[in-house]
Amino acid sequence: MTRPDAVPALPERLAAWLAAGHHGGMAWMAERTAERAGPARLWPAVRSIVMLGINAGPDGDPLAALQDSSRGAIAVYARRRDYHDVIKGKLKELGGAFAAKAGAEIKVFVDTAPVMEKPLAAAAGLGWQGKHSVLVSRDAGNWLLLGALYTTAALPVDEPEGDHCGRCRRCLDACPTGAFPAPYRLDARRCLAYLTIEHAGPIPEEFRVPMGNRVFGCDDCLAVCPWNKFAVATREARLAARADLAAPPLAELARLDDAAFRRRFAGTPIKRTGRDRFLRNVLIAVGNAGDQSLAGEAERLLEDPSPLVRGMAVWALARLGRLPPAPPDEPDPDVRVEWSRAKNPGVQRASPLAGAGRRPA
Ligand code: B12
Ligand code: SF4
Ligand code: SF4
Numbered sequence: 001m002t003r004p005d006a007v008p009a010l011p012e013r014l015a016a017w018l019a020a021g022h023h024g025g026m027a028w029m030a031e032r033t034a035e036r037a038g039p040a041r042l043w044p045a046v047r048s049i050v051m052l053g054i055n056a057g058p059d060g061d062p063l064a065a066l067q068d069s070s071r072g073a074i075a076v077y078a079r080r081r082d083y084h085d086v087i088k089g090k091l092k093e094l095g096g097a098f099a100a101k102a103g104a105e106i107k108v109f110v111d112t113a114p115v116m117e118k119p120l121a122a123a124a125g126l127g128w129q130g131k132h133s134v135l136v137s138r139d140a141g142n143w144l145l146l147g148a149l150y151t152t153a154a155l156p157v158d159e160p161e162g163d164h165c166g167r168c169r170r171c172l173d174a175c176p177t178g179a180f181p182a183p184y185r186l187d188a189r190r191c192l193a194y195l196t197i198e199h200a201g202p203i204p205e206e207f208r209v210p211m212g213n214r215v216f217g218c219d220d221c222l223a224v225c226p227w228n229k230f231a232v233a234t235r236e237a238r239l240a241a242r243a244d245l246a247a248p249p250l251a252e253l254a255r256l257d258d259a260a261f262r263r264r265f266a267g268t269p270i271k272r273t274g275r276d277r278f279l280r281n282v283l284i285a286v287g288n289a290g291d292q293s294l295a296g297e298a299e300r301l302l303e304d305p306s307p308l309v310r311g312m313a314v315w316a317l318a319r320l321g322r323l324p325p326a327p328p329d330e331p332d333p334d335v336r337v338e339w340s341r342a343k344n345p346g347v348q349r350a351s352p353l354a355g356a357g358r359r360p361a
Contacts (some may be wrong), residue, residue, distance in 0.1 A: 001155045004039035004046050010116060011037040017185070019230070024189040026198055039150060048155040051124040052094075053137065053144035054087055058241070059233035062223045065247035066212060069289040072248050072282060075193065075217025077145065078269040079245040084110045085267070086238045087147040093165035095149050104153035108147075117146040125158035131183040132171035132221040138164070141228030146304060164227070171221035176210040192218035196281050197273055202311055202334055203284065205341075213285040215253065215278065216270050242268070250289060253282045254297035276306040283309065288318035295322040307332035313346035318342035 013038045021249075023029040035042035041050060048241075058076045065073035077083060091108035099106045109115045117134045122128050126144065127137035136142045164181075179190035188194040192214055195203050203211070222228075222313045234240070245268065256264065261275035270278065283301060286294045298320070301313040311334055317323045326339040 001158050002049050002051065002124040002160075003157055004049055004150075006049075006157070006160075007119045010119060013037075013119075014116065020181075020187070022181075022185070022187045022189065024194055024198070025200060027189065032114040036116055039115070039120070042114060043150055045105065045152045046107075046333055048151050048152040048153055048157070049120055049124065050149040050151065050155070051121040051126055052087070052091060052147045053121060053126045053135070053140065054090070054147070054234075054236060054239070055140045055143060055232070056083060056145045056234050056236070056239050057140060057228075062219045062302065068247060069213050069285070070250055070291055070294070071213065072215035072234060072250055072253050072285055073213050074129060074215060074245055074247075074270070075219050076143070076222075076241075078216050079241045080158045080239050081267050082269050082271075083145045083239065084112070084269075086132070086236065087145060088112070091147050091149055092156045097149075098149075098151070098153075102151070102153045104151050105153045106149055109150070115148050115149055120148060121146050123160050125161050128161045128163045128165075129184065130171060130225060130227075131165050131169060132175075132180070132225075133184055134222060134229050135188045136164070136225060137161075138227065139230055141231035142222045142225050143228070143231050143234075155310040159279070168226065170224040170226065174220045174224045176212070176218075176220060177207055198278065201281065202308065202338070208284050208315065209288060211281070211284050212288055213250070215250075215281040215285050216273070242244070245270075248288050250294060250298055254279065254294070254301065269289075276308045278304070279304070279309045280312045283312035283316045287312075287319035290320070292320060292322070295320050298322075299324070307335050310339040311335040314338040314342050318345070 014033055018030050022327065039046050054075060062076045065071060078299055087110045088108065095106040095108050118129050121135050128134045128144060130136040134142045135144060137144050172183060177190045177192060179187050181187050182267055193209055196214060196216055256275060258275045261278060265271045283298060286298050295317060298313045298316040301309050304310050323342055326343065330336050330339065
């Protein structure tokens with residue numbers, strides 16, 4: 001439990017992150033910033049904040065899927081039912097009982113409003129923000145997922161948790177794309193979680209090879225944290241991992257049309273990207289797999305109605321050394337660029353991120 005004004009530095013820190021452009025294309029992060037950094041601006045009647053963390057720990061090695069390049073690696077949090085629904089249900093239950101007993105008003109949020117959940121959770125004593133910026137708990141490592149309950153009741157506050165990262169920098173060194181310009185700072189534009197989930201267009205070329213077979217999200221910086229030694233698999237039945245999402249074969253994923261995508265990922269966080277963005281990611285993984293038996297999947301997707309998918313099919317086939325002649329009538333300019341890059345690999349396309357955030361020394 002904490003107070004709405006527990007972290008006075010929030011407006012300044014959020015402003016610095018946005019000013020550096022580290023939010024990339026997440027324009028919604030730059031909207032309602034006063035409310036996001038100031039809980040009392042979001043709801044003037046709020047007097048206390050209860051932060052909740054649910055243990056969503058994996059039941060095995062979270063990075064095991066990276067070892068098999070013929071399969072897609074999906075982040076731990078997305079291999080199961082959408083946590084937003086699960087946590088919101090629990091918050092409503094808890095909040096309803098609390099409101100009735102305390103005679104206070106409540107509002108509950110799980111990413112449904114401008115709220116900065118990690119610093120509030122740290123202020124409420126759930127853990128501390130590690131150098132990868134994610135909340136680390138002494139008990140659950142960095143596998144807690146968070147939710148917030150704002151209330152008009154004046155509650156006693158908890159002590160904030162101190163920083164226990166010490167000299168460790170494993171998460172910073174594990175990042176395959178150098179997304180941390182400094183400890184505690186993340187440049188989302190270089191983060192594979194952002195690029196595979198939030199980013200709408202073609203993934204900038206410099207990140208395609210480092211993506212490997214990650215088709216949705218990334219857990220590398222989380223998985224290496226030594227505090228995970230105290231973590232256990234989630235005991236929440238509604239967050240149990242779905243076996244079919246642990247490491248699905250790329251050949252299977254490459255065949256999903258819109259309806260099959262929605263059927264397969266209904267109720268999971270993966271539905272967020274939509275089929276075309278997901279197939280974009282799958283095709284990059286196909287290119288990186290180096291497996292000629294997957295070339296047929298990419299060839300078929302050269303004819304896909306989505307330019308995003310066609311463009312990545314070109315890239316995948318070029319990487320597999322199986323590029324056919326370019327069609328004379330490609331209508332989409334982005335796909336034409338992919339063809340010309342693939343045919344003239346020496347010509348470097350300027351990255352929109354050139355110079356943005358380097359791997360820390
Ligand atoms: C936007 C967002 C993203 C973006 C940007 C991530 C980011 N670090 O900001 C992207 C798409 C990249 C992303 C990725 C992931 N996300 Co996300 N994301 C969010 C979201 C919606 C907002 C985060 C935010 O406010 N960012 C703005 C920045 C400015 O805030 P900040 O990260 O706290 O930054 C702080 C530091 O810069 C710090 N700072 C600056 N200088 C200094 C100096 C010192 C000494 C210190 C201590 C701090 C400090 O001050 C800032 C304010 O606290 C939250 C949900 C929510 N509403 O809070 C989920 C959330 C953070 N995500 C979550 C998860 C699980 C992930 C992924 C693990 C998913 C995955 N496996 O692919 C990755 C992790 C990547 C990473 N290393 O962060 C969970 C994290 C749970 C936890 N234990 O903390 C959250 C809380 C969702 C939830 N409800 O559980 N995410
Ligand atoms: S989620 Fe992956 S890409 Fe993003 S910061 Fe962590 S290790 Fe780097
Ligand atoms: S890996 Fe090390 S530096 Fe990173 S959050 Fe964990 S303890 Fe902190």
